[in-house]
Amino acid sequence: MERAASRREFLKIASGVAAGLGLGAVVTVKPASATPAEMQEAIRSVVGSARITPGKVTIELPPLIENGNAVPLTISVDSSMTEAEHVRAVHVFTEKNPQPYVVSFHLGPRAGRARVSTRMRLADSQNVVAICELSDGSLWSDSAAVVVTLAACLEDGI
Amino acid sequence: MASALINVPPRAKRGEIIEIKTLISHVMETGFRHTQLGAVIPRNIIRRFVCTYNGTEVFRADLYPAISANPFIVFSTVATESGTLSFQWTGDNGFAVTESAKITVE
Numbered sequence: 228m229e230r231a232a233s234r235r236e237f238l239k240i241a242s243g244v245a246a247g248l249g250l251g252a253v254v255t256v257k258p259a260s261a262t263p264a265e266m267q268e269a270i271r272s273v274v275g276s277a278r279i280t281p282g283k284v285t286i287e288l289p290p291l292i293e294n295g296n297a298v299p300l301t302i303s304v305d306s307s308m309t310e311a312e313h314v315r316a317v318h319v320f321t322e323k324n325p326q327p328y329v330v331s332f333h334l335g336p337r338a339g340r341a342r343v344s345t346r347m348r349l350a351d352s353q354n355v356v357a358i359c360e361l362s363d364g365s366l367w368s369d370s371a372a373v374v375v376t377l378a379a380c381l382e383d384g385i
Numbered sequence: 386m387a388s389a390l391i392n393v394p395p396r397a398k399r400g401e402i403i404e405i406k407t408l409i410s411h412v413m414e415t416g417f418r419h420t421q422l423g424a425v426i427p428r429n430i431i432r433r434f435v436c437t438y439n440g441t442e443v444f445r446a447d448l449y450p451a452i453s454a455n456p457f458i459v460f461s462t463v464a465t466e467s468g469t470l471s472f473q474w475t476g477d478n479g480f481a482v483t484e485s486a487k488i489t490v491e
Contacts (some may be wrong), residue, residue, distance in 0.1 A: 297453040324451050325417045333445040337438065337462055339402035344459035348415070348451045379453075 260350065261327045266320050269327035273318050274358055274366055283367035284317070284359045290372070295349040295379035302332075304341035304359045304367070314341040316360040323353040348379035391472060393486040397464035405436065408457045409474055409482060415450035431456055431476035439468035448476075464490045 261269075270279075287301040304314045313336045319329035332343045341359075349355075356370045392406040409431070416428025428450065436444040443462045456474075471485045 301459075321451060325415070326450060328449040329451040330449060331447040332460070333447075334460070335443065337441070337443040337465075338460065339463040340461045342461060343446075344457075345446075346453040346457050348453055 260323050260325060261321070263322045263354075266322050266327040266356065270318070270320055270356070270358060273328075273331070274360060277364065277366050279358060279366040279368045281368055283361075284357050284369040286355060286357050286369050286371040288355060288371045288373055290374065292349060292373055292375045294377050295351075295375040296377075297346045298349050298373075298375075299344065300329075300347045300355075301342065301344040302357050302359075303343075306341045306361065308334075308336055308339055308341055310336045311362070313362045314338070314359055315362055317341075317343065318358045318360075319347070320356045320358070321349065321353055322356075323351040324348065325350060329355075349373060349375045350378050351375055389472065389474070389482055389484045391484055391486050393470055393488055395487070396489040396491060399464060399466075399490050401464045402461050403464050403488075404459065404461050405470070406457070406459045407434070407436075407472055408455060410455050411474075411476070411480070413448075413450065413452055413454045413456065417450065429477045429480075431474050431480060433473075433475050434458060435473045435475075436460070436462070437471045437473075438462060439466065464488060466490050 283305045285303050292298050302317050306312060306314050314334050317332045320327045321329055329347050330345060334341060352374045354370050354372050356368060358366055358368045360366055389409040394403050397403050411431050412429060414426055414429040418426045420426060430450055431448050434446040435442060444460045446458060448456060467490045469485050469487055474482045
């Protein structure tokens with residue numbers, strides 16, 4: 228264990244030295260990543276300060292993801308979707324993608340059924356959070372933990 | 386040029402909930418990737434998708450870079466009357482595509 232730690236230290240110092248020598252371009256740049264706190268901030272900036280209760284929303288996401296570039300995501304909300312009681316919006320956030328925002332769906336009573344699907348990118352193993360806004364203004368949430376083998380956003384372009 | 390695929394049932398019963406699938410070809414460049422020389426590849430994404438049913442908006446989505454390339458969106462709507470469903474995607478660099486599909490409601 229101690230050996231491994233010192234090896235890690237050495238690599239850290241070595242990469243620092245390399246960067247110092249102007250070889251910075253050779254050292255892989257770690258992609259930007261949001262934090263859970265930033266995600267909370269993003270959620271608040273979108274839905275306001277009202278209380279968020281867990282429940283009603285269901286995220287369907289494969290628990291183990293081979294390729295983070297296209298992850299099938301389905302969100303359904305337990306709602307009758309009538310004029311009196313319907314889903315106004317569904318927002319999706321992630322903890323560790325470079326940006327916490329994923330998508331916002333705006334629905335209404337004309338949707339008939341509160342179920343939407345898309346494909347998203349995941350940069351790391353993390354929690355995905357869905358927040359739903361009902362017509363009475365209440366907020367409901369669900370979260371799903373996923374493991375990503377091949378992360379999105381890491382491969383470089385030409 | 387961008388091309389879109391839309392799957393809408395051609396006919397439906399009045400009041401039936403129909404599922405609509407849309408797929409559009411687009412790179413959805415995140416703006417977080419770099420070239421091999423270290424330059425940032427500028428963001429180029431679709432920011433908004435809107436579906437209108439005979440002129441009334443029934444579904445809207447705000448997209449961010451975390452949506453995969455070639456955005457695929459599935460949603461549903463109630464078949465209320467015969468007419469046209471219109472789909473509009475708008476995004477960075479003046480990207481704008483409009484497609485439509487006819488539906489007959491019995």
